[in-house]
Amino acid sequence: MKLFNNISPTDFSIASEREKFQKAIDTLNLKISKSSFEVHPIINGSEESVEKSISRENPNDTSEKICQVHLSGTKELEKSIEKLKQGFLSWKNVNLSNRANTLRKVADIMNKKRFELSAIMTKESGKPWKEADADVVEAIDFCNYYAYLAEITLDPINTQIKKAELNELVYIPRGLVAVISPWNFPLAIPCGMVVAALVSGNSVIFKPAEQSSLIAKEFVSILLEAGIPENVISFLPGLGSEIGNAIVKHPSIDMITFTGSKEVGLDIIYESSVVRPNQRNIKKVIAEMGGKNCIIVDEGADIDEAVKGILYSAFGFSGQKCSACSRVIGVGDIYERLVDRLTSAASDLIVGRAENSASFLGPVIDKDSFERLNKFIENCNKEYEIGYSTIAPLGGYFIGPHIYKNVPANSKLWQEELFGPILASLKCNSFAEAIDVANDSPYALTGGIYSRSPKSIKYARANLEVGNLYINRPCTGAIVQRQPFGGYKLSGIGEKAGGPNYLKQFVYERAISENTTRKGFVPGLAD
Amino acid sequence: MTLENEIYQFGEKIFNSIGQNAPSGFGKKGLASKLMQWSMTKPSLKTNLFRLVDVLPALTNSDVVAKHVHEYLGEDLTELGPMFKFGMKLAPGLPSVTNIAVKKSVKEMAQMFIVGETPEIALPKLKNLKKNKLAFTVDLLGEYSVSEEEAEIYLKRYLHAIKVFGEDTELQDTNKPIFKGHPGCIFPSNVSVKLTALYSQCTPLNFAKSVEVLSKRLSTILKLAMKNKIGVYIDAEDSEHNPIIYETIKKVYGSEEFLDFPFPGLVIQAYAKDSLELTKDILDFAKRRGKPVAIRLVKGAYWDSETASSELHGWENPLFIKKEKTDANYEKITKLLLENVDICLPAIGSHNIRSLSHACCYAEKIGVSKDKFELQMLYGMADPIAKAFVGEGYLARMYVPLGEMIPGMGYLVRRLLENTSNESFLRNTFHDQNEIKSLLKNPSENNNEIV
Ligand SMILES: Cc1cc2nc3c(=O)[nH]c(=O)nc-3n(C[C@H](O)[C@H](O)[C@H](O)COP(=O)(O)OP(=O)(O)OC[C@H]3O[C@@H](n4cnc5c(N)ncnc54)[C@H](O)[C@@H]3O)c2cc1C
Numbered sequence: 001m002k003l004f005n006n007i008s009p010t011d012f013s014i015a016s017e018r019e020k021f022q023k024a025i026d027t028l029n030l031k032i033s034k035s036s037f038e039v040h041p042i043i044n045g046s047e048e049s050v051e052k053s054i055s056r057e058n059p060n061d062t063s064e065k066i067c068q069v070h071l072s073g074t075k076e077l078e079k080s081i082e083k084l085k086q087g088f089l090s091w092k093n094v095n096l097s098n099r100a101n102t103l104r105k106v107a108d109i110m111n112k113k114r115f116e117l118s119a120i121m122t123k124e125s126g127k128p129w130k131e132a133d134a135d136v137v138e139a140i141d142f143c144n145y146y147a148y149l150a151e152i153t154l155d156p157i158n159t160q161i162k163k164a165e166l167n168e169l170v171y172i173p174r175g176l177v178a179v180i181s182p183w184n185f186p187l188a189i190p191c192g193m194v195v196a197a198l199v200s201g202n203s204v205i206f207k208p209a210e211q212s213s214l215i216a217k218e219f220v221s222i223l224l225e226a227g228i229p230e231n232v233i234s235f236l237p238g239l240g241s242e243i244g245n246a247i248v249k250h251p252s253i254d255m256i257t258f259t260g261s262k263e264v265g266l267d268i269i270y271e272s273s274v275v276r277p278n279q280r281n282i283k284k285v286i287a288e289m290g291g292k293n294c295i296i297v298d299e300g301a302d303i304d305e306a307v308k309g310i311l312y313s314a315f316g317f318s319g320q321k322c323s324a325c326s327r328v329i330g331v332g333d334i335y336e337r338l339v340d341r342l343t344s345a346a347s348d349l350i351v352g353r354a355e356n357s358a359s360f361l362g363p364v365i366d367k368d369s370f371e372r373l374n375k376f377i378e379n380c381n382k383e384y385e386i387g388y389s390t391i392a393p394l395g396g397y398f399i400g401p402h403i404y405k406n407v408p409a410n411s412k413l414w415q416e417e418l419f420g421p422i423l424a425s426l427k428c429n430s431f432a433e434a435i436d437v438a439n440d441s442p443y444a445l446t447g448g449i450y451s452r453s454p455k456s457i458k459y460a461r462a463n464l465e466v467g468n469l470y471i472n473r474p475c476t477g478a479i480v481q482r483q484p485f486g487g488y489k490l491s492g493i494g495e496k497a498g499g500p501n502y503l504k505q506f507v508y509e510r511a512i513s514e515n516t517t518r519k520g521f522v523p524g525l526a527d
Numbered sequence: 528m529t530l531e532n533e534i535y536q537f538g539e540k541i542f543n544s545i546g547q548n549a550p551s552g553f554g555k556k557g558l559a560s561k562l563m564q565w566s567m568t569k570p571s572l573k574t575n576l577f578r579l580v581d582v583l584p585a586l587t588n589s590d591v592v593a594k595h596v597h598e599y600l601g602e603d604l605t606e607l608g609p610m611f612k613f614g615m616k617l618a619p620g621l622p623s624v625t626n627i628a629v630k631k632s633v634k635e636m637a638q639m640f641i642v643g644e645t646p647e648i649a650l651p652k653l654k655n656l657k658k659n660k661l662a663f664t665v666d667l668l669g670e671y672s673v674s675e676e677e678a679e680i681y682l683k684r685y686l687h688a689i690k691v692f693g694e695d696t697e698l699q700d701t702n703k704p705i706f707k708g709h710p711g712c713i714f715p716s717n718v719s720v721k722l723t724a725l726y727s728q729c730t731p732l733n734f735a736k737s738v739e740v741l742s743k744r745l746s747t748i749l750k751l752a753m754k755n756k757i758g759v760y761i762d763a764e765d766s767e768h769n770p771i772i773y774e775t776i777k778k779v780y781g782s783e784e785f786l787d788f789p790f791p792g793l794v795i796q797a798y799a800k801d802s803l804e805l806t807k808d809i810l811d812f813a814k815r816r817g818k819p820v821a822i823r824l825v826k827g828a829y830w831d832s833e834t835a836s837s838e839l840h841g842w843e844n845p846l847f848i849k850k851e852k853t854d855a856n857y858e859k860i861t862k863l864l865l866e867n868v869d870i871c872l873p874a875i876g877s878h879n880i881r882s883l884s885h886a887c888c889y890a891e892k893i894g895v896s897k898d899k900f901e902l903q904m905l906y907g908m909a910d911p912i913a914k915a916f917v918g919e920g921y922l923a924r925m926y927v928p929l930g931e932m933i934p935g936m937g938y939l940v941r942r943l944l945e946n947t948s949n950e951s952f953l954r955n956t957f958h959d960q961n962e963i964k965s966l967l968k969n970p971s972e973n974n975n976e977i978v
Contacts, residue, residue: 008841013731013767129732299591300582304671311673333587345673348727358733452582454598 004148024115037067045230059126059363060353072236080234084203087231092201100147105226107143122354126362138188141480171507173201175254186212200506251279265289286494290417291445294327294438301450313474319421323446323476328425335427343388346401363397370397373420445487448475538884538967548911553957559636584932640907646691664717668930692716693755706922717758760792796827797857813870823874854970868899876903879952
């Protein structure tokens with residue numbers, strides 16, 4: 001059995017690594033300049049032609065078209081389900097280590113194509129270099145980790161050893177798993193959910209976010225190349241409101257794993273609780289949803305570290321991570337100095353095309369986000385004390401960093417998840433008060449503190465309500481196995497991604513007890 | 528006589544002339560020495576103690592000071608109280624007298640390694656160094672520059688320091704050089720520049736722009752330094768930023784404009800696995816430039832953080848993992864530099880008497896005279912060692928940090944850590960009092976006994 005090791009992120013201080021990345025971008029640019037990409041549904045290994053399609057533009061440069069996404073409908077869904085049910089019958093019986101090794105092959109192919117994959121994300125999703133690289137790394141880690149985890153946790157176990165009985169607990173796959181994924185980690189998150197389902201023996205319907213269909217298609221090709229059977233994975237690009245909705249309601253779906261917004265997540269949980277005609281099971285749902293993550297900085301904090309960490313947590317990938325920091329609390333005297341330094345630092349962050357390696361903030365994902373955020377910012381500029389507000393470059397969906405001061409804790413800005421480069425701050429007089437203010441939120445995903453007081457650190461460990469607590473470091477960038485990721489309260493339901501309990505969600509447990517005696521003859525007893 | 532025998536004889540002479548004079552940090556007086564003694568004899572509390580020292584200057588009110596002191600030291604307060612000059616009763620809510628006392632003692636400690644808050648305040652101490660026949664290079668301590676506003680303030684601090692030193696006639700009196708005819712004394716004063724703090728967006732992913740901006744700002748410094756007769760070294764930093772630093776150095780030092788700047792300096796860190804290659808590359812650069820550069824050879828100040836960070840990222844450690852490897856590589860590069868004194872001014876930066884003696888003896892052996900290289904040490908760490916070498920006729924330069932306490936803390940803690948580490952030459956010499964023989968051992972040959 002192979003052990004698990006994280007793959008290393010790219011060391012961009014090495015010139016040749018930067019060159020490889022740049023070359024991948026150049027190659028992709030050349031391809032797109034000839035013609036944009038087509039993304040079709042893939043069922044049983046072949047592309048389906050459908051009627052409707054939408055065009056996706058480059059968020060870095062709206063005059064450029066990236067791809068045409070052909071939208072799956074109920075016909076594709078029905079066909080998928082038929083194929084996947086067949087596929088499941090053999091896939092579930094494939095030996096566990098064979099399934100695990102196929103995942104490792106997926107990881108190897110992704111590693112070979114890492115710059116190619118990153119390049120797609122810089123263009124299609126506006127992910128800056130380092131973030132795109134981290135996305136690929138996480139995807140690879142998920143494959144290798146779940147392969148390893150499957151081998152150590154999904155084998156049958158003997159519950160108790162008895163002379164007259166064989167008592168076992170065995171794990172069997174659930175069946176047909178739907179994966180509905182977001183655009184913000186367009187490779188890592190769907191990859192994690194899909195390969196977890198596959199390695200546990202399920203067949204999978206994969207519905208990516210429409211904004212990141214191209215990288216999703218690339219991922220599916222890699223799965224097939226690595227040897228995942230064609231009738232075990234269906235790729236159904238399309239709109240959440242149409243195909244997404246149809247998948248969730250379909251009576252043949254056994255499980256839904258979702259990452260995305262709270263609204264959609266709660267809706268999926270609700271819809272999947274309805275038992276529809278011909279449905280013979282209860283749908284299991286895993287939902288990872290939003291966060292309104294807070295970093296607390298106390299009087300004794302290392303302010304240099306705090307400023308750097310908060311900037312990265314709040315504005316890395318323009319705040320479009322569920323783990324991003326959107327609230328900052330300064331305790332006592334440090335507040336003013338902290339906010340001063342944050343605002344002056346924010347004003348110098350480089351905003352620009354994500355393909356340009358220097359950009360700290362690329363564009364936001366699409367027109368909807370762009371308009372929604374700009375409208376919100378316009379309101380904030382009227383309603384709250386501005387720390388820093390700016391006008392971003394034109395040509396793409398660029399929004400610069402924004403910081404607001406002395407924001408009331410009951411305000412919309414303090415309470416609602418915005419998914420953009422907007423940071424609210426306020427001052428508290430004591431550390432305990434700061435923890436209370438931070439906890440007064442519907443979410444509990446990530447959070448952090450900067451402090452050099454052993455007592456405060458201990459207090460935060462016990463009392464800050466977050467799924468992932470980060471002390472004296474940024475609150476984003478969880479690494480597979482090292483920091484299993486996921487929240488509670490309205491941030492989601494399910495075991496942590498990249499953690500030791502994740503795979504058990506994709507299987508049913510069966511207990512089997514066999515009387516091994518025959519007419520008083522107990523095998524082995526007399527020997 | 529073999530080189531090893533010469534090093535041993537010479538080193539022994541240095542040890543003898545140092546005698547019982549330990550560097551101030553290893554003396555009997557002062558918080559720093561007590562702190563160091565204490566953490567060397569009681570390593571279990573070293574972490575807490577250093578963490579406390581690290582946070583103290585940032586704390587602005589007495590309650591918060593008391594809180595942190597209690598949390599870190601708890602029951603050890605009985606033993607430690609007197610060290611920080613406060614009573615055992617210290618508790619949150621006590622009058623600010625205690626606060627002042629604690630911070631005062633930390634400040635006193637900082638003053639051992641940090642020469643003062645401003646260039647003006649530092650002047651008398653710098654003159655004093657000069658009187659004692661010690662050259663100096665001044666480093667300005669600073670926070671990270673997270674914004675251009677901060678980077679500009681930092682740049683201005685350098686320009687201001689250069690102006691203050693340049694205008695001081697006593698300091699700049701070229702008629703009374705410390706070492707007549709030594710290239711290190713062409714300009715009487717010298718500054719060491721932390722390049723990355725001059726640009727807030729200095730990252731490898733912003734490489735081209737970083738080099739461009741830093742080149743501009745470095746040029747501003749060099750122009751004023753030239754006018755004011757102030758020498759310059761560019762410090763080496765961590766391996767993430769060093770490629771940017773060397774690229775900037777080559778661009779600026781290589782430009783027509785600064786060809787006449789006498790011996791512009793740079794630093795090579797021998798703990799880096801690729802440092803020998805880098806040295807060759809820099810020597811080639813100096814050859815192409817046609818005029819010599821000053822090369823300070825050090826072991827490197829970021830060993831702990833780089834080793835930890837490469838583990839976190841799963842990257843190969845760019846540094847040697849064994850101390851002897853660093854020491855042996857240091858000697859290899861020392862030789863290379865001394866063999867190329869026509870195109871460089873070697874500056875041997877170390878407190879390690881073996882490393883220093885090796886340089887001196889090798890120079891002698893290949894006929895490189897004492898006016899062709901210099902020795903450099905950190906202020907407050909090696910005063911008696913520096914004196915001993917000056918006594919032997921070498922030029923010694925002290926690296927003198929200048930600035931406020933809070934930003935200076937990183938520097939201070941690094942120095943304390945360095946001096947209390949098991950691997951530290953100074954610790955082995957002045958605290959553990961190892962045998963001279965083993966202290967002077969050849970790092971290249973593990974079992975090399977000197978006859
Ligand atoms: C004048 C001057 C200027 C300086 N400028 C710079 C600069 O620009 N940039 C910079 O980085 N540093 C600089 N330094 C700091 C210098 O790197 C440290 O002070 C120096 O490393 C201490 O070494 P030593 O020879 O005095 O002592 P020693 O005790 O002989 O050596 C200690 C050093 O050995 C190395 N080491 C320790 N453990 C290990 C290990 N396990 N494996 C491998 N190596 C190990 C480390 O570098 C450590 O600092 C400067 C020092 C001086 C004196």
